[in-house]
Amino acid sequence: MASMQRVEEIEKEEYERFDVPFQRLGFWVFLSGEIIILGGLVAAGILFRLSYPGWFESSTYTNVVISSINTFVLLTGSLTAVLAHKYAVDGNWGKVQLFLGLTALAGLTFVGLKFIEYSKEIALGFVPSKNVFWMFYYGLTGLHGAHVLAGTLIIIGVMLYIRKKKLVEAVENAGLYWHFVDIVWLYIFPLFYLT
Amino acid sequence: MLPADISAYGYLVDRVINISIGGIIIVGVISFAILIYMLIAFSKSKNPHPLSEVPPLLKKVVLIDYVMIIFDILLLVISSYAWFFFFIRPTDKIKKEIVQKGEDYIEVRVIGRQYFWTFHYPGKDGRFGTADDFKLGNLMIVPQDTNVFVEIESKDVLHSFFIPSARMKYDAIPGRKTHLWFKLVEAGEYEIVCAELCGAMHYNMKAVLRVVPKNEFKNWLEQPYNFAERKNLIQEVKMR
Amino acid sequence: MEHHEESFITKYIFSKDHKTIGKQYLITGIVMAIFGGVLAGLFRINLAEPGFLTHEQYNALVTYHGAIMFFWVAMPILLGGFGNILIPLMIGARDMAFPTLNMISYWTFFLSTVILVLSMFVPGGGFAGGWTIYPPLSANPQSFMGAQLGTVLFLLAIALEFASMLMGGVNFVTTIFVMRAKGLSFMRLPIFIWMQLVASALFLFSVTPLIAGAIMLLMDILLGTHFFRVEAQKVGDPVLWQHLFWFFGHPEVYVILFPALGILYEIFTTYARRPVFSYKTVVYSTIVAGVLSFVVWAHHQFVAGINPISAMAFSVTTILISIPFSMQLVVLGLTLAGGSIRFTPAFLFGVSAFAMFIIGGLTGLPLGAVAADVYFHDTYFVVAHFHYTVFTIAVLSTIAGVYHWFPKMFGKRINDTFGKIHAILTLIFYNGFAFPAFFLGMAGHPRRYYTALELGYLQKYQWVHEIMTISALLLIITQVVFLFVFFYTIFAGKEEKEPNPWKSTTLEWLTPSPPPHLNWGNFAPIVENEPYEYAKNGKDQDYIPQGRLVKIKQKEPSAHH
Numbered sequence: 001m002a003s004m005q006r007v008e009e010i011e012k013e014e015y016e017r018f019d020v021p022f023q024r025l026g027f028w029v030f031l032s033g034e035i036i037i038l039g040g041l042v043a044a045g046i047l048f049r050l051s052y053p054g055w056f057e058s059s060t061y062t063n064v065v066i067s068s069i070n071t072f073v074l075l076t077g078s079l080t081a082v083l084a085h086k087y088a089v090d091g092n093w094g095k096v097q098l099f100l101g102l103t104a105l106a107g108l109t110f111v112g113l114k115f116i117e118y119s120k121e122i123a124l125g126f127v128p129s130k131n132v133f134w135m136f137y138y139g140l141t142g143l144h145g146a147h148v149l150a151g152t153l154i155i156i157g158v159m160l161y162i163r164k165k166k167l168v169e170a171v172e173n174a175g176l177y178w179h180f181v182d183i184v185w186l187y188i189f190p191l192f193y194l195t
Numbered sequence: 196m197l198p199a200d201i202s203a204y205g206y207l208v209d210r211v212i213n214i215s216i217g218g219i220i221i222v223g224v225i226s227f228a229i230l231i232y233m234l235i236a237f238s239k240s241k242n243p244h245p246l247s248e249v250p251p252l253l254k255k256v257v258l259i260d261y262v263m264i265i266f267d268i269l270l271l272v273i274s275s276y277a278w279f280f281f282f283i284r285p286t287d288k289i290k291k292e293i294v295q296k297g298e299d300y301i302e303v304r305v306i307g308r309q310y311f312w313t314f315h316y317p318g319k320d321g322r323f324g325t326a327d328d329f330k331l332g333n334l335m336i337v338p339q340d341t342n343v344f345v346e347i348e349s350k351d352v353l354h355s356f357f358i359p360s361a362r363m364k365y366d367a368i369p370g371r372k373t374h375l376w377f378k379l380v381e382a383g384e385y386e387i388v389c390a391e392l393c394g395a396m397h398y399n400m401k402a403v404l405r406v407v408p409k410n411e412f413k414n415w416l417e418q419p420y421n422f423a424e425r426k427n428l429i430q431e432v433k434m435r
Numbered sequence: 436m437e438h439h440e441e442s443f444i445t446k447y448i449f450s451k452d453h454k455t456i457g458k459q460y461l462i463t464g465i466v467m468a469i470f471g472g473v474l475a476g477l478f479r480i481n482l483a484e485p486g487f488l489t490h491e492q493y494n495a496l497v498t499y500h501g502a503i504m505f506f507w508v509a510m511p512i513l514l515g516g517f518g519n520i521l522i523p524l525m526i527g528a529r530d531m532a533f534p535t536l537n538m539i540s541y542w543t544f545f546l547s548t549v550i551l552v553l554s555m556f557v558p559g560g561g562f563a564g565g566w567t568i569y570p571p572l573s574a575n576p577q578s579f580m581g582a583q584l585g586t587v588l589f590l591l592a593i594a595l596e597f598a599s600m601l602m603g604g605v606n607f608v609t610t611i612f613v614m615r616a617k618g619l620s621f622m623r624l625p626i627f628i629w630m631q632l633v634a635s636a637l638f639l640f641s642v643t644p645l646i647a648g649a650i651m652l653l654m655d656i657l658l659g660t661h662f663f664r665v666e667a668q669k670v671g672d673p674v675l676w677q678h679l680f681w682f683f684g685h686p687e688v689y690v691i692l693f694p695a696l697g698i699l700y701e702i703f704t705t706y707a708r709r710p711v712f713s714y715k716t717v718v719y720s721t722i723v724a725g726v727l728s729f730v731v732w733a734h735h736q737f738v739a740g741i742n743p744i745s746a747m748a749f750s751v752t753t754i755l756i757s758i759p760f761s762m763q764l765v766v767l768g769l770t771l772a773g774g775s776i777r778f779t780p781a782f783l784f785g786v787s788a789f790a791m792f793i794i795g796g797l798t799g800l801p802l803g804a805v806a807a808d809v810y811f812h813d814t815y816f817v818v819a820h821f822h823y824t825v826f827t828i829a830v831l832s833t834i835a836g837v838y839h840w841f842p843k844m845f846g847k848r849i850n851d852t853f854g855k856i857h858a859i860l861t862l863i864f865y866n867g868f869a870f871p872a873f874f875l876g877m878a879g880h881p882r883r884y885y886t887a888l889e890l891g892y893l894q895k896y897q898w899v900h901e902i903m904t905i906s907a908l909l910l911i912i913t914q915v916v917f918l919f920v921f922f923y924t925i926f927a928g929k930e931e932k933e934p935n936p937w938k939s940t941t942l943e944w945l946t947p948s949p950p951p952h953l954n955w956g957n958f959a960p961i962v963e964n965e966p967y968e969y970a971k972n973g974k975d976q977d978y979i980p981q982g983r984l985v986k987i988k989q990k991e992p993s994a995h996h
Binding site: 197198207208211212216218222226227237238239242245246247248249250257259260263267270271273274275276277278279281282283351352353355359360365366370385388390391393394395396397398401 | 800807891972
């Protein structure tokens with residue numbers, strides 16, 4: 001293949017130098033898609049809330065105690081994710097494992113509490129097909145719960161990954177995803193529980 | 196190609212169709228002519244080495260873009276006019292104009308179900324919800340030279356109420372009422388079809404449109420159930 | 436180069452090499468194309484000879500034909516196949532940014548293919564509600580007998596396909612942004628790469644609302660909610676689905692159209708030996724058309740109960756979007772002007788695709804003009820229009836690309852004479868089945884009809900259906916023969932040792948055919964020129980390659996992943 005080439009050389013580093021860490025760019029591209037999925041559903045929920053008169057009445061039956069604890073759990077998870085990233089930048093990888101572990105624990109707690117909440121509601125007869133409120137309630141919180149579970153799995157995956165390869169971007173992206181899920185919850189919480 | 200137009204205002208749609216199809220045939224033929232010319236003139240046998248510049252005459256082909264823009268604007272204007280005439284003007288306003296012009300109108304409710312159409316008539320008094328309302332299955336009878344206001348509904352899935360001969364179509368949507376307005380001038384029998392996939396027998400969801408002279412329609416309204424089409428009445432419509 | 440001891444499985448099955456993944460996508464897509472074509476053949480026989488299929492079978496075949504041709508042929512071949520193979524080669528990278536994600540993407544796609552094919556054969560039959568999946572027909576289990584399982588599997592297959600293409604999209608955008616070779620600025624990218632970039636971005640932003648919609652639809656089917664269903668007191672909105680679907684569906688058409696146009700630009704420049712008539716026009720009009728594609732979706736719903744004033748506004752944007760495309764086609768056509776055209780199979784397919792795009796694009800105007808669409812909506816005119824666009828994209832352009840890049844992909848060359856006959860027969864039979872549909876549409880023939888014989892005003896056009904069926908069957912036979920030749924050539928075809936048989940400029944032609952693992956061996960490509968430096972009429976050659984390979988300094992460079 002070198003037949004027609006002039007002899008000239010290039011540093012390997014120069015060829016493989018990227019201006020942007022591509023893990024971070026790829027993750028933001030992915031996250032922008034996620035924002036549209038969940039943002040679109042939340043927007044649809046808000047529109048239906050405005051036009052559906054029975055929303056307020058139904059929302060009094062949701063469990064404010066469990067959801068408040070869950071809000072606290074999610075926010076704590078965000079805090080530990082930030083701390084994990086801080087220690088990853090500092091290079092203290094033992095602490096990173098600890099705080100990522102705490103975040104994953106928060107995720108599992110959230111999903112477990114959500115499960116209890118659902119079973120209580122279904123026992124009372126509030127199934128998704130009951131009315132507009134409940135179908136959005138299950139649709140949105142269900143999808144959000146799936147995202148929390150996915151976030152937890154991502155964090156456990158990163159915990160395993162960084163044992164072999166100390167990659168700060170991995171910790172950063174896992175944390176970013178967690179914050180995203182957290183922010184979505186901050187829209188869902190008032191929409192279904194506090195109205 | 197188009198079926199004969201039986202309506203008073205269908206020409207507005209036909210005009211958009213004819214101008215748009217005519218325009219694209221002209222642009223298409225010119226484009227193809229240029230393409231074939233280039234394929235012949237610049238084939239390797241005719242032109243063994245590529246020219247370093249595009250021949251100036253061919254650069255003028257860019258004018259097609261401007262022609263298209265002008266054509267687009269023309270098309271938008273005539274199409275928007277027809278659309279405004281049929282769909283944007285409020286029904287109340289159209290009815291008022293009709294009364295001012297001394298024309299008649301009737302109202303019909305069309306209900307789509309898998310896989311038949313039901314036509315509800317207000318009866319002699321012209322008002323829905325009274326005792327003389329009646330309905331027909333898969334048969335729509337309208338008087339000639341009379342404006343018809345159709346309210347379309349669906350009871351199950353999406354359908355589309357399509358009268359090819361009158362150039363009119365609108366979807367039947369469950370949970371909503373949609374509207375059409377037309378005036379038919381040619382007496383005779385025509386077809387109403389469903390234009391939105393509605394299930395296995397979609398192709399067979401059709402109704403007869405019968406346009407009759409005004410006095411015949413009036414006589415029929417007196418005793419609609421004695422009309423010869425009794426066998427078409429809704430109760431007897433067979434599914435499948 | 437670090438030498439990987441690769442087993443058969445890591446080399447050909449669970450490979451992370453972008454070229455292998457691309458070939459996997461390409462071959463799966465071609466096989467699905469034949470499958471989708473055979474489905475079309477079956478229901479076309481029914482249209483000529485009603486009674487060949489049952490009503491449910493007919494509707495299911497129409498549905499699967501549409502879905503397969505969009506999601507399992509056009510997208511995997513153009514994005515998954517050509518995108519994966521050509522993006523790293525054309526931008527001078529060693530692989531995609533995320534090779535593992537790329538492998539997962541293909542196997543997710545493969546799983547979706549399996550589920551789709553299985554969903555046709557479950558008890559109760561496959562989904563038969565049209566590829567647009569309009570509720571309430573798709574959401575009401577009672578709308579058609581026992582098809583619930585088929586519907587759920589069909590939706591699952593589509594969701595997996597979207598997930599796989601989303602992974603691909605993230606990969607493409609990231610790769611194009613960060614992994615371009617030295618000297619390859621954005622305004623020097625080959626047009627094919629620009630098209631892939633815009634297409635991936637469009638897909639990422641348009642498909643996501645539909646995923647939310649699909650979740651709502653699945654809840655309607657499985658949990659009995661009323662997002663789109665209407666029942667007595669509980670009122671959902673079927674039109675909401677149409678908005679979500681077409682907000683995705685229209686950009687989706689451009690997601691597959693842009694890479695197809697990209698292939699045509701590469702082919703026209705190479706075989707006409709001329710640079711693109713105006714590179715900047717192409718780039719900017721692509722971006723403009725991409726942005727505009729998000730505000731035209733409701734032209735699929737002019738008579739579907741949307742506000743008539745907004746229908747008129749959407750008519751304006753729809754007509755408006757024809758302008759960037761007419762500019763694109765003019766630029767593409769003028770690329771031939773002053774050239775020295777080589778009539779290879781790839782060019783024959785490319786130029787027929789170009790000619791068919793002219794018909795497809797122009798016939799979009801009567802459909803975009805809102806008043807004419809009252810008549811044409813959901814008739815065969817629409818069918819003809821989108822076959823002149825989507826068939827051109829999914830078949831003519833992709834086959835053009837296959838002939839063009841076959842030597843690079845496999846180091847073999849498909850027989851030229853066969854290719855020329857293939858191109859001419861395809862063009863004839865294709866027009867034989869697609870063009871008469873315009874006349875049926877003018878006559879007011881609604882689409883998705885089991886037979887036209889039930890309607891008095893259409894009985895006289897039955898012979899048109901017969902002509903269309905015969906042409907369609909001949910077209911399918913032609914493509915089946917091509918499939919055999921394709922595989923025969925891969926295994927036993929004539930070797931093509933020359934790395935650059937078509938004397939093309941872009942980077943992928945610098946490396947041997949087929950390219951080695953990690954593409955460039957101990958060399959690295961650097962870019963020094965514009966992408967299409969043809970018509971230079973030098974002593975030895977009439978073109979200047981976009982870049983050249985230079986040696987990498989290190990003795991034992993390691994792979995970057």
